[in-house]
Amino acid sequence: MNAAAPLLEIDGLGKRFPSRDGRSMSPWVIQNLSFSVKDGEFVTIIGPSGAGKSTLLNMLAQTDAPSEGEIRFRGKPVREAGARLSPGLDCQIGYVFQDDTLLPWRTTIDNVLFPLEAQGRLDDASRARAETLMKAVGLNGFERYYPHELSGGMRKRAALIRTLVYDPPIILMDEPFGALDAQTRVQLQEDLLRLWEAGRKTILFITHDIAEAIALGDRTLVLSRAPTHIIGDHSIDIPRPRNLRDIYAVPQFAGLYETIRAQVQ
Amino acid sequence: MITTGRILLGLALLACWEWGHRVAGNLFVASPMEVVQRLREIVEDGSLWGHAASTLWITALGFAIGFFFGVLLPFLLDQSERATKAIEPAVLASMGIPKFALAPLLILWFGIGDAPKVVIIAFMTFYMIFISTFSGLRGVDHKLIVMAKIVGADPMKLARDVLWRSLQPYMFAGLKVALPRALSAAIVGEFLVADKGLGYMIEHARQMGDTTGVFTGIVVVTALVLGLNWLLERLQAKVMAWRPKDASVAH
Numbered sequence: 171m172n173a174a175a176p177l178l179e180i181d182g183l184g185k186r187f188p189s190r191d192g193r194s195m196s197p198w199v200i201q202n203l204s205f206s207v208k209d210g211e212f213v214t215i216i217g218p219s220g221a222g223k224s225t226l227l228n229m230l231a232q233t234d235a236p237s238e239g240e241i242r243f244r245g246k247p248v249r250e251a252g253a254r255l256s257p258g259l260d261c262q263i264g265y266v267f268q269d270d271t272l273l274p275w276r277t278t279i280d281n282v283l284f285p286l287e288a289q290g291r292l293d294d295a296s297r298a299r300a301e302t303l304m305k306a307v308g309l310n311g312f313e314r315y316y317p318h319e320l321s322g323g324m325r326k327r328a329a330l331i332r333t334l335v336y337d338p339p340i341i342l343m344d345e346p347f348g349a350l351d352a353q354t355r356v357q358l359q360e361d362l363l364r365l366w367e368a369g370r371k372t373i374l375f376i377t378h379d380i381a382e383a384i385a386l387g388d389r390t391l392v393l394s395r396a397p398t399h400i401i402g403d404h405s406i407d408i409p410r411p412r413n414l415r416d417i418y419a420v421p422q423f424a425g426l427y428e429t430i431r432a433q434v435q
Numbered sequence: 436m437i438t439t440g441r442i443l444l445g446l447a448l449l450a451c452w453e454w455g456h457r458v459a460g461n462l463f464v465a466s467p468m469e470v471v472q473r474l475r476e477i478v479e480d481g482s483l484w485g486h487a488a489s490t491l492w493i494t495a496l497g498f499a500i501g502f503f504f505g506v507l508l509p510f511l512l513d514q515s516e517r518a519t520k521a522i523e524p525a526v527l528a529s530m531g532i533p534k535f536a537l538a539p540l541l542i543l544w545f546g547i548g549d550a551p552k553v554v555i556i557a558f559m560t561f562y563m564i565f566i567s568t569f570s571g572l573r574g575v576d577h578k579l580i581v582m583a584k585i586v587g588a589d590p591m592k593l594a595r596d597v598l599w600r601s602l603q604p605y606m607f608a609g610l611k612v613a614l615p616r617a618l619s620a621a622i623v624g625e626f627l628v629a630d631k632g633l634g635y636m637i638e639h640a641r642q643m644g645d646t647t648g649v650f651t652g653i654v655v656v657t658a659l660v661l662g663l664n665w666l667l668e669r670l671q672a673k674v675m676a677w678r679p680k681d682a683s684v685a686h
Contacts, residue, residue: 231585233581233585257581257584258585258586258587261586263585264585264586265581265585267581271576271578271582273579273596273597273600274677275600275675284583284586284588284596285587287592288586288587288588288589288596289586318678318679336586
């Protein structure tokens with residue numbers, strides 16, 4: 171494998187859905203969308219609502235097939251033409267959903283351990299790792315609680331570490347902090363950055379909040395309206411570690427915000 | 436409050452029964468006191484246990500068979516949209532066949548032992564459980580399925596840890612209907628052909644003109660249904676302890 175090759179390459183991706191009667195195809199939702207992501211990069215993706223952001227992530231996560239184009243992981247296409255989808259690409263791609271998708275009948279710790287159980291990797295070392303992560307986001311003491319007994323912020327944290335616990339090289343995040351209040355949201359962003367700086371996973375983070383996109387990312391991609399493609403690719407040169415509570419005061423912030431806002435229409 | 440209400444309702448029903456007995460006479464409505472007396476007799480001479488055990492045995496057997504297929508078939512159909520479209524309407528249409536109308540045929544095929552009764556009970560149970568499982572599977576949160584697949588769950592793990600658990604509210608609703616029906620099917624089956632069991636006990640008493648015996652049988656069957664429901668509710672409380680308790684109905 172070429173060390174310089176991008177971890178993930180998206181090449182000419184397009185998606186359209188069959189119409190309701192199944193006889194024709196609806197217009198393109200996504201068309202001619204290309205970008206690549208380097209190992210360890212934190213990429214934020216921003217776009218107007220209805221821009222097919224979730225559709226894009228679903229294709230990357232292999233839960234939906236592209237209508238055209240190719241996705242390459244470490245230089246190799248993720249799927250031969252006509253082959254079956256493999257959701258999560260054999261646990262190489264993690265996905266933190268918009269909703270927390272915790273299993274309501276499992277306690278917090280059992281939710282966090284679920285991927286390890288499913289992958290047959292549950293042992294003392296992985297349990298210890300789960301406990302460390304629980305502690306890192308302040309969920310220690312809530313191991314035996316059911317999801318409905320937790321606050322919205324705690325459920326998000328549990329969903330986040332459920333993905334971190336099995337260490338997928340790529341993590342997709344679909345507006346994960348959208349439904350939270352401002353205070354909880356900043357806390358979760360801080361938690362996420364701290365965990366990311368410790369492990370340097372590759373993250374693709376979708377948001378509709380320009381400030382969040384700038385605050386978190388190494389790079390921000392701007393999506394057009396449908397048919398969606400990339401209309402902006404901005405390098406966020408704000409040094410890390412970042413102070414999220416004062417991100418507006420960073421000199422580069424205002425310029426980036428204006429440029430991106432002008433593109434997001 | 437609830438217990439007081441229940442006791443009052445019980446007393447009111449008992450009073451109605453006694454009143455009915457006095458108006459209609461012994462031949463039509465047995466006296467509650469005589470039923471209690473008879474109950475004591477059949478407990479003491481042990482004949483109740485033999486009949487109850489026989490009825491419960493065929494109920495359990497038929498129920499287990501019906502439950503197994505009632506769960507299995509929807510899970511299999513869930514694998515294929517085409518199979519669902521082909522098979523589901525046929526299953527629902529066949530539900531319209533009155534099961535007891537098949538009794539003569541079943542007796543012809545399976546003889547006059549327990550087998551025809553077990554088959555009828557199994558059918559009764561199958562349809563109830565099939566419908567709860569089938570609609571339950573349709574109601575599973577699709578996002579949970581996607582999540583489980585992404586984190587590496589194979590079809591077995593998905594079925595056990597996501598689908599089966601999601602089904603449970605539907606399952607208990609189905610069980611609450613299916614279990615008393617299964618028991619009723621056993622009793623009716625025993626009316627038709629049996630030499631033991633609670634249904635036989637009731638039918639035998641009727642033929643003897645023994646109204647007290649008929650009433651005693653009904654009381655025993657009612658008690659059994661209440662007992663089964665109680666067990667079911669205990670089980671549900673245990674299995675679904677994860678569910679949020681609704682504060683408005685807790686007290």
